Amino acid sequence: MLTIPPFDQARVLVVGDVMLDRYWYGDTGRISPEAPVPVVRIGDEERRLGGAANVALNLARVGAVTRLIGVIGDDEPGAAVRGLLAGAGVEPLLLESGSHPTVSKLRVMSRSQQLIRLDFEKSFALDGAFERDALMQRYEQALAGTDVVVCSDYGKGTLADVQALIAAARRRGIPVLVDPKGRDWQRYAGASLITPNLTEFEAVAGAAGDDDDALVERAERLRVDLAVDGLLVTRSEKGMSLFSAAGHLHLPAQAREVFDVTGAGDTVIALLAAGIGAGLEVGDAAAIANLGAGIVVAKLGTATASIAELERAAHAMQGGAVGLVDEDSLVALLADARAHGQRVVMTNGCFDLLHPGHIAYLEAARALGDCLVVAVNDDASVRRLKGPARPLNDLGHRMQVLRGLAAVDWVVPFSEDTPERLICRLEPxxxxxxxxxxxxxVAGGECVRAAGGEVRILDFVEGYSTTAIIERMNASGPAEAD
Structure with a gap:
């Protein structure tokens, strides 16, 4: 049985390329007269930690004692990175460059779709401005209080001397995990574990195709050539494969639905490090990392997995009932989610016939926070609202269908005509x-705003309506038996 351990004794040092991810959100409804491109009216902006900083954030979210070494610019994005790290509980051991900007990526989003990404960067290794000696000195000082080192390489120059970093940690008996970049992996020789995705692995070791035996042979040859203890290869919908001297272990994918793979590799190496730092065997740590990957790919943008989410995923993997809850149980679950820093989103409806418009709406709602509660009208309240012929599907069936969606964390019924009382109790x-x-x-909105929350209105996807579907079905007459 997979158990999520406490990670608060794991002391992890992250070193690598620090980035700031910026998101601009807006509506688009017309094409520019200047060029065949959409015009986006920007409404909201969001900033998130990226690169090595996102690895550190993932560690902090599960309670690991986390420090981060990297380079930022003397600029506003660099100040934003410091503020986000402080808010997350990560200790920043950052070097500041006066000649290089903070690496940042700007994504323009509309209706949960990425329209364009703009990168602002200059390699820290290009002209010698990157102070390697200062970074190494800071790194060696930090090793004294470290259980595990993570080297997060995004090819921006911070890890130009990664071999020296690996050697310094291994001399002290500290395991080093590497998220690699590029094709020169000799620079990672001697690391404890390297965590490539399949594309990165095949670019170095050679393509294996669908031949698992070939994959094992190539992984073992590469592991020996690099003198590393193991390779953890993430294989998208095929899950992960761990190759070590003890053999190989395959972990099937845990994601119910893939929404965005951005930052999934950061989550994998962070949870692997947290598990090893907490005293787990590498196979058990990899299993937890696999659960975390399944959680974050169902979220929009760079994201993290919390302890509560990992525990729910472990429970679900082992056959436990999740998702369907009563009101009192949900109150306790939300208290736990908030205790772990999660942002709770809530919506409601009848959800009688689930259609693509519902899916898009629920995914957009889920992207506004860390967990989504869907409150569902019971059968009696649907009849009062929609007429005696509704619902077509009873409450149990409607809740089961919603429970199966990747965007939905909890489904709870209510019996009143509006969910105002329930919303006021839950205070999303x-x-x-x-x-x-x-x-x-919006019913319940006043309670939410009074508690410091917000009310958001999302557009429905045009062309979809439960009532319209039912009318078309009635107009077509009775269906023939299969």
Whole structure:
């Protein structure tokens, strides 16, 4: 049985390329007269830690004692990185460059789709401005209080002397995990574990195709050539494969649905390091990392997995019932989620016939936070609202279908005509409603705002309506038996 351990005794030092991920969100409804490109009216902006900083954030989110060494610029994005790290509980051991900007990536988003990405960067290794001696000195001082080192390489120059970093840690008996970049992996020789994705692995070791025996042979040859203890290869929908002197272990993918793979590799190496730092065998640590990957790919943008999410995923993997809850149980679950820093999103509806419009709406709602609660009208309240012929599917069936969606964490029923009482009890951080409502018209919105939360109105996807589907079905007459 896979158990999520406490990670608060794991002391992890992350060193690598620090980045800032920026997201601009807006609506687009027309094409520019200047060029065949969409015009986006920007409404919201969000900033997230990226690269090695996202690895550190993933570690901090599960409670590991986390420090970060990297390079930022003397600029506003660098200040933003410091602020985000401080808010996450990561100790920054950052060097500041006066001649290089903080590496940042700007993504323009509309209706949960990425339209363009703009990169602002200059390699820290290009002209010698990167102070290698200062970084090495800071690194060696930090090793004294470290259980595990993570080298997060994004090819920006911070890890130009990664071989020296690996050797310094291994001399002290400290395991070193490397997230690699490029094709020159000799620079990672002597590391404890390297965590490439399949594309990165095959670029160095040679393509294996669908031949698992060839994959094992290439991995073992590479492991010996590099004198590393192991390779953990992430294989997308095929899960992960761990290759070590003890043999190989395959871990099937845990994601119910893939929404965005951004930052999944950061989560994998962070949870692997946290597990090893907490005293787990590498196979058990890899299993937890696999669970974490399944969680974050169901989220939009660079994301993290919390202890509560890992525990739910472990419970689900072992056959436990998750997702369907009663009101009292949900109160306790949300208290635990908030204790782990999660942002709770809530929406409601009848969800009688689930269609693509519902899916897009729920995915957009989930992207506003860390967990999504869907409150569902019971059968009696649906009849009062929609008429005696509804619902077509009873409450149990409607809740089971919603439970199966990757975007949905918990499904809870309510019996009133509006969910106002339930919303006021749960006090979500974000209350979401679809359609042409004004925020002050949404049931329960006043309670949410009074508790410091917000009310968001999302557009429905045009062309989909449960009522319209039912009308078309009625117009087509009775269906023939199969």
């Amino acid at each position: 951080d974000v209350l979401v409603k679809g359609g042409d409502y004004r925020p002050d018209e």
